[in-house]
Amino acid sequence: MKHFGFKNKNKIAAIGLGTWKSKPGEVEVAVKTALKEGYRHIDCAAIYRNEKEIGNAFSHAFDNGLNRNRLWVTSKLWNNAHKKEDVIPALKQTLADLQLDYLDLYLMHWPVAFKPEFMNASKPEEYLSLEEVPLVETWEAMVEAKKQGLVKHIGVSNFSIKKLTELIDVASEKPEVNQIELHPYLQQDDMVEFCKEQDILLTAYSPLGSGDRSEGMKKENEPSLLENSVILEIAKRNNCSAGQVLIAWHLHRGTSVIPKSTNARRIKENLASANLELTHGDMKRIKTLDKGYRYVDGKFFEIPGNEYTNIYDE
Numbered sequence: 001m002k003h004f005g006f007k008n009k010n011k012i013a014a015i016g017l018g019t020w021k022s023k024p025g026e027v028e029v030a031v032k033t034a035l036k037e038g039y040r041h042i043d044c045a046a047i048y049r050n051e052k053e054i055g056n057a058f059s060h061a062f063d064n065g066l067n068r069n070r071l072w073v074t075s076k077l078w079n080n081a082h083k084k085e086d087v088i089p090a091l092k093q094t095l096a097d098l099q100l101d102y103l104d105l106y107l108m109h110w111p112v113a114f115k116p117e118f119m120n121a122s123k124p125e126e127y128l129s130l131e132e133v134p135l136v137e138t139w140e141a142m143v144e145a146k147k148q149g150l151v152k153h154i155g156v157s158n159f160s161i162k163k164l165t166e167l168i169d170v171a172s173e174k175p176e177v178n179q180i181e182l183h184p185y186l187q188q189d190d191m192v193e194f195c196k197e198q199d200i201l202l203t204a205y206s207p208l209g210s211g212d213r214s215e216g217m218k219k220e221n222e223p224s225l226l227e228n229s230v231i232l233e234i235a236k237r238n239n240c241s242a243g244q245v246l247i248a249w250h251l252h253r254g255t256s257v258i259p260k261s262t263n264a265r266r267i268k269e270n271l272a273s274a275n276l277e278l279t280h281g282d283m284k285r286i287k288t289l290d291k292g293y294r295y296v297d298g299k300f301f302e303i304p305g306n307e308y309t310n311i312y313d314e
């Protein structure tokens with residue numbers, strides 16, 4: 001499996017298993033299947049509310065001989081634990097749920113803060129402003145978690161170039177990863193370029209268009225990545241699936257990717273995307289598909305009266 005390296009020589013497998021939207025009743029089997037098939041990178045988050053079941057799968061794999069240091073586990077700090085005193089307790093809860101002593105990577109899930117008592121904030125008064133809890137305050141608590149050995153690497157998610165730049169300017173250390181939505185309809189070449197210059201690895205979420213999002217998160221007439229005619233034509237020529245073309249595209253661009261599946265056949269199929277060689281011509285054709293389209297537009301944080309409008313700074 002292709003890997004991407006960190007400064008300290010640790011490596012993250014280019015294809016990981018996504019677990020957003022994986023139901024608690026299904027995710028344990030899915031992670032067990034993935035580990036059996038050879039996945040060594042599992043992407044988690046406290047807000048997915050399925051970390052306990054994923055922990056059972058990890059524990060089962062370790063009992064059956066998997067070495068902890070062969071597995072890469074990412075998780076994410078939820079928005080209601082951004083105050084400096086709340087970061088390490090939230091991380092420790094994730095570690096307990098995942099039945100791990102350390103994470104390989106911990107990400108600030110969103111540049112958005114909620115009051116601690118709200119898992120979901122739906123009214124302006126349930127939010128904390130970035131003046132009350134600056135992103136750097138949360139970040140420095142994550143730096144401390146790294147110093148304590150609770151996590152090996154730290155990063156962010158859903159950060160724009162502007163927010164990355166502002167954080168880097170004041171932080172004691174740089175984020176090592178930014179996990180963002182990336183796919184042929186949202187190629188974000190400027191972000192890819194910026195992160196390359198800054199030595200920040202990118203991880204792509206929603207690589208298949210996240211068709212299993214709740215209806216409330218979907219817009220009318222969303223474009224389909226899996227049914228795109230260029231993607232289908234490349235898939236047909238390579239005798240593979242559209243999903244595999246979409247996943248392989250990231251590896252050719254140098255970003256890791258975390259397709260979600262709870263289906264054994266597709267879990268296996270997605271990992272096998274690593275063997276697909278796209279030609280220069282294929283990459284050129286896929287390049288033309290960019291339309292700056294977000295499936296996860298962040299509008300759910302835009303409540304009249306709070307400051308979280310235009311969180312991607314576009």
Ligand code: A2P
Pocket residue numbers: 018205206207208209210211212226241242243244258259260261262263266267269270
């Ligand atoms: P399932 O879990 O039943 O396999 P994303 O990774 O962009 O969030 O997309 C996840 C969605 O894509 C889920 O509905 C998942 O369904 C589906 N999916 C996962 N792998 C494939 C694939 N290879 N081909 C088509 N759909 C897939």
